Amino acid sequence: MKLKILSLSFYILIAQSLLGQEDSEKFFGFNDFMELVRNNHPLAMQAGLQEARGDAELMKSRGAFDPKLGFEHTNKDFKGTEYYNLSDAGLKVPTWFGVEVMGGYERNRGQYVDPENNTPDAGLWYAGLSVPLGKGLFIDQRRAELRKAKIYRESTLAMRQQILNELLYDASYAYWNWYQAVEITRVYENALDVARERFEAVKKEAMLGDKPIIDTLEAGIQVQSRWLNLKGWQLELANSINELQMYLWADGWIPLELDSNFLPKREVPLDEENNFNMYLTNLDSLLEAHPELRISQYKIDSYEVDQRMKREQLKPQVDLKYNVLAPNSDESSIPSFNSNNYAWGVEFGMPIFLRKERAGLKLNQVKIQESEMGLKSKQNSLRNKVLQSINLYNISNDQIELYSRTVNDYLGLLNGEQTKFEGGESSLFLVNRRELGYINAEVKLIELKAKNRLSVVKTKAMLGILAD
Numbered sequence: 001m002k003l004k005i006l007s008l009s010f011y012i013l014i015a016q017s018l019l020g021q022e023d024s025e026k027f028f029g030f031n032d033f034m035e036l037v038r039n040n041h042p043l044a045m046q047a048g049l050q051e052a053r054g055d056a057e058l059m060k061s062r063g064a065f066d067p068k069l070g071f072e073h074t075n076k077d078f079k080g081t082e083y084y085n086l087s088d089a090g091l092k093v094p095t096w097f098g099v100e101v102m103g104g105y106e107r108n109r110g111q112y113v114d115p116e117n118n119t120p121d122a123g124l125w126y127a128g129l130s131v132p133l134g135k136g137l138f139i140d141q142r143r144a145e146l147r148k149a150k151i152y153r154e155s156t157l158a159m160r161q162q163i164l165n166e167l168l169y170d171a172s173y174a175y176w177n178w179y180q181a182v183e184i185t186r187v188y189e190n191a192l193d194v195a196r197e198r199f200e201a202v203k204k205e206a207m208l209g210d211k212p213i214i215d216t217l218e219a220g221i222q223v224q225s226r227w228l229n230l231k232g233w234q235l236e237l238a239n240s241i242n243e244l245q246m247y248l249w250a251d252g253w254i255p256l257e258l259d260s261n262f263l264p265k266r267e268v269p270l271d272e273e274n275n276f277n278m279y280l281t282n283l284d285s286l287l288e289a290h291p292e293l294r295i296s297q298y299k300i301d302s303y304e305v306d307q308r309m310k311r312e313q314l315k316p317q318v319d320l321k322y323n324v325l326a327p328n329s330d331e332s333s334i335p336s337f338n339s340n341n342y343a344w345g346v347e348f349g350m351p352i353f354l355r356k357e358r359a360g361l362k363l364n365q366v367k368i369q370e371s372e373m374g375l376k377s378k379q380n381s382l383r384n385k386v387l388q389s390i391n392l393y394n395i396s397n398d399q400i401e402l403y404s405r406t407v408n409d410y411l412g413l414l415n416g417e418q419t420k421f422e423g424g425e426s427s428l429f430l431v432n433r434r435e436l437g438y439i440n441a442e443v444k445l446i447e448l449k450a451k452n453r454l455s456v457v458k459t460k461a462m463l464g465i466l467a468d
Contacts, residue, residue, distance in 0.1 A: 028262040030175055030453070037171045037247045038164065038467070045252035047163035054156030061149035064142040067093045076110070084110035086117065090126075096143065098136055103127035105328070120327040125335035126343070128323030134348075135315040144309045148302050155298035162291035164467035171247040172457040172466075178244045179264040180450040181237040187442045188230040194435070195222045202428065215428045222432050276390055279463060287382055290464035296375045303368045310364055313357040316350035385462040393455040396448050403445045410438035 038044055069091055076083040090104020107123030132140070199219040205211040241258055248256035279286060287293060322344040326335035351357065414434040420426035460466040 026259070026262050027265045028258075029265050030172075033175050033247075034168060034171065037168060040249045040252055041167060041171075041247055042249060042252045043163060043167045047160040047167075050156040050160040050163070054153035058146075058149045058153045061142075061146040064145060065094045065096065067091055070104075082110045083112045084108065086110075086113070087123075094142060098132050098138070098140055098143070100130040101128075102130065102323075107328075122328035125326040125328060125337070126323040127337065128321065128343075130319060130321045132317075132319050134318035134350075135312055136317070136319075137315075139308055139312050141309070144305050147305045151298050151301045151305070155295055158291040158294040158298065161464065161467050162295060165291060165461055165464055167247075168466045169457060169461040172461075173454065174240070174243045174247055175264070176450045176453050176457070178237075178240040179453075180446055181233060181240040182264055183266065183446040184443050185230065185233045185237045187439060187446070188226060188233055191435070191439050192223070192226040192230050195219070195226050198428075198431075199223050211428075218428045218432065276393060276459070279386070279459065280390065283383065283386065286463045286465065287379060287386075290382060292464065293375065293378055293382070296371065296378060300368060300371045300375065303364060303371060307361070307364050307368065310357065310361045313360070314354055316348060319347040321345045321347075382462050386459055389455045389458040389462060393452060393459065396452040396455060400445065400448050400452060403441065403448055407438070407441045407445055410434070410441045414438045 069089075071089040072087070074084070074086045076085075086108045088104065088106045090102060090106075093101040095101065103126065105123055105125050106119055108117045108119045109121065199216070199222070202211055202215045202219045206213050206216050245255065245258050248258060250256055323342060324337045324339060325341040325343060326337040328335065414431070414437075417426055417431050417434040421428065421431045457466065
């Protein structure tokens, strides 16, 4: 019960934007359907979370550059003797340039303090730098992760667009399949009604002796044949409605039902020619902005950051640390540093053969080359699919124009044959044959219209602009 109430509420909400609605039928347009899917489908909601994920990853990587407060205290007393009492409090500030700025206060006392850790009784202030002169000078793990997080942040926007693009592509197919099933079912409903009326008329005339009895068999067979065709398309219609309802949701949580009174708009506008010419003119630039290709390019960009980081690993590690020192003074709360008071050190290290580092560099280069070749393949595939769908659109446009005339011609033949039959100059067999040609032409025209609309959808999906 709750589901149906929500379904009805949904259609009331969109009713204002529906054209040509009557009391018994309400038309559910393609644009209304697409807007509903974009704003309410769970996958569309999920797509919106991609950007938030990218923001979170970027914040996480920036956290590596957060200033860090630290305090360490160690004390040992044994049998009334203070062996040592060591205290060190300070602040470390990593920078984008790889230099780490530090400062703090140290106070150590006790009978057995290591001489190198001795400080004045009031303690010792220090301030200095830690500078990588070899490995880590131009890039280190923190900077690499931040750059990759920025790339990932951009890729999440492309991921969001790609998810929407694929969702709307699948939803569009469901809509136009529904349109085709509704229209063809309508054709066979009308055909069955006509066949039944003709059967009753022929049966009456046969009973009066105006028509041969065999005509009743001919008319009865047509009723049975069209009844079977109708049942087949009613099944197709039921399945298409079930498929369409997979994309009808309220707020991304509650599935909606399609009201049986709602139908697709019968007239399908064919007005995309100018846009398609623009697509061909700007095909390269449109493909460059395709979300799937952008995602692949962002992956390559991330590998490039890894490659730079791996090149950095070939360098020796040379870290220089330098601190200026100032004893704590009771006379002033501000320490007075003197360049004559300092502590410094250097750390050096380097593997002799660098086999691990060189292998990592080569493996990452293979990843880059594989990704670049995959990107080129995707570009070519999408280009071909765009051209194929545009060709299908143009051909189906011509076919629709031709078949619209063909349907009218078949209708003219049917009307003429019906007139001759009523005048006793034709047979029921020929009338049925003309009518079958007209029905098949109607069905073919509907299929061409659906195919034409799907070619428009496919072109936009292959260009990555369906979600724009």
